[in-house]
Amino acid sequence: MRIVITDSYEQMGMEAANIVAGQIYLKPDSVLGLATGSTPVSMYERLVAVHKTVGLDFSEVTTFNLDEYIGMSPDNPQSYHYFMQEYFFRHINIRPENVHIPDGMAKDMLAEGERYEKLIAAKGGIDLQVLGIGQNAHIGFNEPDLKFAATTHTVELDEETIQANSRFFQDASEVPRYAISMGIKTIMMAEHVILLANGRNKAKAVYKAVCGDVTPEAPASILQLHRDVVVIVDKEAAALLPEQIRGVTITRKG
Numbered sequence: 001m002r003i004v005i006t007d008s009y010e011q012m013g014m015e016a017a018n019i020v021a022g023q024i025y026l027k028p029d030s031v032l033g034l035a036t037g038s039t040p041v042s043m044y045e046r047l048v049a050v051h052k053t054v055g056l057d058f059s060e061v062t063t064f065n066l067d068e069y070i071g072m073s074p075d076n077p078q079s080y081h082y083f084m085q086e087y088f089f090r091h092i093n094i095r096p097e098n099v100h101i102p103d104g105m106a107k108d109m110l111a112e113g114e115r116y117e118k119l120i121a122a123k124g125g126i127d128l129q130v131l132g133i134g135q136n137a138h139i140g141f142n143e144p145d146l147k148f149a150a151t152t153h154t155v156e157l158d159e160e161t162i163q164a165n166s167r168f169f170q171d172a173s174e175v176p177r178y179a180i181s182m183g184i185k186t187i188m189m190a191e192h193v194i195l196l197a198n199g200r201n202k203a204k205a206v207y208k209a210v211c212g213d214v215t216p217e218a219p220a221s222i223l224q225l226h227r228d229v230v231v232i233v234d235k236e237a238a239a240l241l242p243e244q245i246r247g248v249t250i251t252r253k254g
């Protein structure tokens, strides 16, 4: 794991965008795994800016999003389909047919999970996966569990996640109880991974991901077993990392 601690949320996004842009520069037909939530917004803003200023080309890029709420149609402003259009896809030259997000409206979620996994495999797997992290150390919507979930599957959301995500809804009762999410194995099979976090409320989860026991009770901890992970966190989210780790990390001024 390489840990990058930044001074600000914007800097965190910039560092992540640089890695994504470098990936596309080296491999224009890259397959990206993408995340939603407030964390990656500064990364998307930066990528859009790089696209507009120096023409970062997304025309050959394929994307697979991590997850979607079950029962949410793509035109619902709370859906992850809508989020991705709003913050990223409508601002860049990606081809609509190259954009993939699990279908939260599918009749058969088992079949949808299988379809999604086959699509990823048919594209040769994910080159670079971007992740946020939940306060309970979930990645995608893989909640703390007794085992690591493998492939794309239906998840019952934890109360903590429902409460955390209720800020995007009128109130917690409107937050869907179920989601469809890439599994831990899907994520771990990606060639490169970036984990992003900002804010003091993520410090405990970041500590578990980087320094805690590898356990399905803290799903992000599995990333310690991945061969190429960059953890990019602002200083608030890095607050609980021990000095010796902080001592060997790059602290960028932003």
Ligand SMILES: N[C@@H]1[C@@H](O)[C@H](O)[C@@H](COP(=O)(O)O)O[C@@H]1O
Pocket: 035, 036, 037, 038, 039, 040, 066, 067, 131, 132, 133, 134, 135, 139, 140, 141, 161, 165
């Ligand atoms: N399923 C998403 C995750 O992919 C995201 O990383 C996480 C953190 O969200 P945020 O970035 O808004 O804090 O929770 C959501 O529930």
